[in-house]
Each structure stands twice: as C-alpha cells, then as structure tokens.
Amino acid sequence: MSIEDKLAELGVTLPNAPAPAANYVPFVQIGDIVYISGQISNDANGLIVGKLGDTMELDAGVAAARSCAISLLAQVKAACGGDIGRLERVIKLTAFVNSTDDFTDQPKVVNGASDFLVEVLGDAGRHTRSAVSAASLPLGVAVEIEGIFQVK
Structure with missing residues (x-):
C-alpha cells in the first residue's frame, strides 16, 4: 500500500507544508537525507x-504530537517535489x-508522533528519538518536533 493510500485509509490528508515563521528554511536535503525544521x-x-x-x-498532548508528525510528512512531501512516495x-x-x-511523561506524549509514523510507514517509520521538556515553546504550543528522513 502506498503512503498516500495509507494516509487516506486513516482519514489523513497532508496539509500544504507550513511556511517558516522566521529566518530559516523548512528543510535541507543533503544527498538522500532530508532535515526538517x-x-x-x-x-x-x-x-x-x-x-x-x-x-x-496527556491525551491532548499525544494528539498535539501526532499533528506535528503530519506536518513533518507534509514537509517531506514538499522536499520530494510533491511525491511522498520517495x-x-x-x-x-x-x-x-x-x-x-514535575511532568515526566514526555515520552508518552511523543508516542503520538512515533505511533502515527509507524502506523503510516510500518517498519520504515521506526526511528531513533529524543523527547525532552521545555519550559515554553513558540506561540505557547504544546509540542514541537524536528525530524531527519531518508528519501529516494
């Protein structure tokens, strides 16, 4: 099953890749590796x-992390010229x-992103990760996630 088909099965439509909010680029590709802001x-x-x-x-945090994973995939799609299949x-x-x-369940929150990526990509979605606390995040958001991806 293609990535697009799996997303459709889950009822997920990738949004347009979010534009940068400051002086940075949304992604950088070096060889077959794409770094997503x-x-x-x-x-x-x-x-x-x-x-x-x-x-x-916690459940709302898990959903927030899942939303970050959807945006990450949207950026990967943009980096691949619109072909998420790459x-x-x-x-x-x-x-x-x-x-x-005193909140110590950051890994449980980030499972929202990790579980989603594995659900969509299977073993190709399994990844290394860090899940850390922040005293605050831009615009008061609950979660921010950056990623490193391999593409064809």
Missing part, C-alpha cells in the same frame, strides 16, 4: 497550545514538550 502542534482549528502537567492532559524511512525525531517541571 521543527514543526509546531496545529490542526485545522489552528495552533494547539497548552502546557502538559498544567493546562493540558520517503524511504524516518531516521530520527527530536521532540520538545511544553511541560511543567
């Missing part, structure tokens, strides 16, 4: 804001979770 949590209703351990529950595998995610000092 941090993607902040958002959905069709706008930014997903909140602080885990304070104003946001994606070979996810190499690494680095995730930042807007959370309180």
Whole structure:
C-alpha cells in the first residue's frame, strides 16, 4: 500500500507544508537525507497550545504530537517535489514538550508522533528519538518536533 493510500485509509490528508515563521528554511536535503525544521502542534482549528502537567492532559498532548508528525510528512512531501512516495524511512525525531517541571511523561506524549509514523510507514517509520521538556515553546504550543528522513 502506498503512503498516500495509507494516509487516506486513516482519514489523513497532508496539509500544504507550513511556511517558516522566521529566518530559516523548512528543510535541507543533503544527498538522500532530508532535515526538517521543527514543526509546531496545529490542526485545522489552528495552533494547539497548552502546557502538559498544567493546562493540558496527556491525551491532548499525544494528539498535539501526532499533528506535528503530519506536518513533518507534509514537509517531506514538499522536499520530494510533491511525491511522498520517495520517503524511504524516518531516521530520527527530536521532540520538545511544553511541560511543567514535575511532568515526566514526555515520552508518552511523543508516542503520538512515533505511533502515527509507524502506523503510516510500518517498519520504515521506526526511528531513533529524543523527547525532552521545555519550559515554553513558540506561540505557547504544546509540542514541537524536528525530524531527519531518508528519501529516494
């Protein structure tokens, strides 16, 4: 099953790749490796804001991380000239979770992204990762994730 078919089966349509909000590029490709800048949590209703351990529950954080993974795939698609089928595998995610000092479930939050990528890509979605706490994130978003991908 193609990546597009799997996304459709899950009811996911990749949005247009988000434009950079400052002085950086959304991705850089070196050989068959694509580095994607941090993607902040958002959905069709706008930014997903909140602080885990304070104003946001774990399930909402998981959904926020999933939204970051969808934006990452949108950026990979843009990097591949609109052909997401060129994606070979996810190499690494680095995730930042807007959370309180005593919140320790950052890995559970980031599973929202990791589980989604494995669901869409199978073994090619399995990746290394870091999941760390941040005292705050841009615009008050709940999660920001950057990624490294291999493409054809």
